Amino acid sequence: MKKIYDMLKLENIKILPGVKDWREAIHVAVKPLVDGGYCEERYSDEIIKNTEKLGPYYVLCENVALIHGSTEQGVLKRQIAITLLKKPVKFKTDGYDVRILITLAATDAESHMEVLQAMSELFESQESTKKVLDASNEKEIYDLFVKAV
Template identity: 25%
Template sequence: MNTLSSLLDPSRIRVDAPVKDWKEAIRLAGGLLENDRIIEPAYTQAMIDMVVDKGPYIVIAPGFAFAHARPSAAVHDTAISWVRLATPVEFGHKRNDPVSVVVALAAVDDSAHTRAMAQLARIIGDKDTYSRLNEAASASEVHRILASIPGESGTPSSESTARKVEQSAVSSTHDKILTVCGNGLGTSLFLKNTLETVLERWGWARFIQVEATDTISAKGKAKEADCVLTSGEIARALGDVGIPVRVVEDFTDTREIDAALRDLYDV
């Protein structure tokens, strides 16, 4: 699988870029991919249309937006671009605005970039690393920081908590959690990676399968799952799917997801 550094060439990184609004920010991120003939302009427009149609669900962490759209004939290769804005812009997210970093993903399928997404989720979730990225003076410096993957943060659960988690997991209904976004290959993977980190810490990973999926598929798969984790915009689009749907504001925050799981499984 591709790593983050292999998908993000320094030529596709911009720092302190001036833009007037979120659409121009996505156009700039998409343009960097267009320049390398990774995508056609139609894909850049599709990334914008996703936000217009589904809301600012791509703003998955404070100050960070992850622009993407479905694989299509307009995508020729799997790659990432990175844009740090000179002045943050509003996407319309009630908690995570304003956005200062926009990363754009182009993917030819739903699997080639999964390792890179796990690395990127850890980097954005690490406050020290994210601060260094926001202070980097050049594209090459940003690339060097991104190529260095931070270790896992936090502490393992206590033995008594682990026993409670194991007992709860054994008694759960379907042993599956769905993470959901508009197309099942971008923001839902961020959330899946962070959720799996929490499950690993709890010793619960062997009990629970986590599946990243899109809005339409989630409605049919809900009967196979215990719960859904997603953004507020996607939760409203899903409506009542017959199982608990929990909104997560920061897809990289293990503490928020830890608290959601404890509530959902009564741990």
């Protein structure tokens, strides 16, 4: 339970009207982590390069993307940011509509696993996903994630 409090801060949750494309989605999703000193500015550029090479490997399902790069691509401290887009974005033409961007800055391969497990359980339920999509403020989203752990 404690790890979610260490890895998700209320100030790293944002609700935005929308973005012009997937590249902007990555930049806005990573921005709270850059602003908080959890990763370097280049982290979003590295994720964009990865996407151009590998495709949108982080789109998990309809509405949900777990945006992340590797630890050596500018991660300073472990943390999660959540961005809810009111208008969905597509990461490829025939791909899913995505509105929930979970951005992960991980310093190693293990320390964030408990949090990822809780998130997968949260999004396993359509009802829980709908609650996140319908959230009217950042605190609501924070409470949903904390409750999932």
